[in-house]
Amino acid sequence: MADDIREIIEKYALQNAVKYRAMPQAGAVMGKLMGEHPELRGRAKEVAPTVASVLSEVAGTGPQEWEARLAEIAPELLAELGARKDPEKGLSSLEGAEGGVVMRFAPNPNGPPTIGSARGIIINSEYVRRYGGRFLLRFDDTDPVNKRPMLEAYGWYLEDCRWLGAVPDEVVVASDRLPLYYEVAEELIRNGGAYVCRCEQAAFKALKDAAAACPHRSQSPQENISLWREMIEGPLGPGEAVLRVKTEIAHKDPALRDWAAFRIVTADHPRAGHKYRVWPLLDFESAVEDHLLGVTHILRGKDLMDSERRQKYLYDHMGWKYPTTIHWGRIKIHQFGSFSTSALRRALEAGEYSGWDDARMPTVRALRRRGIRAEALRKFMIELGVGETDISISMDSVYAENRKIIDPSARRRFFVKDPVPLEIDGEVPEVATAPFHPTLDLGLREIPAGAKLLVSADDLPDLKVGGKLRLKDLCNLEFIATDPLRARVIGTDPHQAKEMKLRIIHWAPPDGVPVRVMRPDDVDAGIGEVGIREDDGKVVQFERYGFVRIDSVSEDGVVAYFAHR
Known part of the structure; x- marks a missing residue:
């Protein structure tokens, strides 16, 4: 009976892997198993180790082996999937892209590109290559405290973009463009779309959670302009005022209620020094830049849907048209832990790694140093495609592509x-x-x-x-x-x-x-x-x-x- 259960698990795991061309998550396989075989629900703890064992075996092979094995043990499940033909591989078409696109990859340069970054660089540039247009590299570097930029990282991104075959048509640095954001902020204030809030953070949160308006929300545009200039020039200091974009104060989602667009930061910035003391938050800066740069399509993680909803209020206030947005799920790679650049930076500073190109790092620099070719990474990411499903994959698929490239000359x-x-x-x-x-x-x-x-x-x-x-x-x-x-x-x-x-x-x-x-x-x-x-x-x-x-x-x-x- 144990062998029978193992074979059933293998069938469902392979079916999922072939469907998404990525390693399935244990939860997805368990869900399918319990849904199709309710008699096993009382044995979930007993079955879980077998699921983990099967997934480990599947991770040691790649898409071609998955399909061949599924055809061998469960051809009916392969037929159910339509046997996944080659034309279905890779990137789906973009709506409204026939006349060309403007797409951007917008990192915070607080470290070098990770494998996750490579996916964004490759897919955005590939769509521009396919439809024509412009590929932008934009550094969203307006947080000098929590995600403090590294001066070296700007160059690292340019270097890795070139290596990945994704040379940007334009490079934009947000910290160089604060006067543009100030102009938009003043226009927004004058047309009644934003106000200066002087509530303490805890007090505003209590009001927001209660769907109650901040007492400063009714200030006139003239009052707000005056306070805005006090933020920029003084005497208002950090924590004493923020500029908020007006939304629906009674919106069912508290995260969308009157979000903060600017705050006062007196810490120095690695590029700008102490030139500015009022800095935009990412939702404002990114939204404004997408408009100013004429971005037509945005690839964005589905976990950032709230950012999009917040930004659309700004666009409505300004009379702008929001770009077409495509969401994709998270990507997890078995051989590595977190892709968080901030977490990797802390570990590096703690001495856990020898550098950003340490062989254990999930960075593009580390892959390059190990001998992984850009063509292999690019082909893998393009074939992976874009979808909202969270995916768990193995580097073995990248290695298989790389092996084909390097074997003849090694x-x-x-x-x-x-x-x-x-x-x-x-x-x-x-x-x-x-x-x-x-x-x-x-x-x-x-x-x-x-x-x-x-x-x-x-x-x-x-x-x-x-x-x-x-x-x-x-x-x-x-x-x-x-x-x-x-x-x-x-x-x-x-x-x-x-x-x-x-x-x-x-x-x-x-x-x-x-x-x-x-x-x-x-x-x-x-x-x-x-x-x-x-x-x-x-x-x-x-x-x-x-x-x-x-x-x-x-x-x-x-x-x-x-x-x-």
């Missing part, structure tokens, strides 16, 4: 993790000749060999006296001792090894180059063939280990960043 090298000395009796070739690629003609390399070599501790647990194996591209061995490790040559012919069905392992000379591999989950140390020094800055494949990018070469050795298997 040289093969030997790297022995956790090396163990091996002494060999008999005639061992002094030099091994090995191909740079198993199937393509990328040339040959020579690796010093001899009677004393190194092999990986990972290859030794089941090794016994009398056991046989082949050292790749070198010779066939029979082991005569395990502590210390000792073997004798029984031949050099690879055909002999094939006939004897010998396991093949890699090796390294004892005077090879020290190598440290920085992985997302650990650091591996070992010895590699000396030729690795020639591959500085390149992606290579350490045989039987995985693809890595050689990050640095020095007298002390080589540092590589792990890409993927």
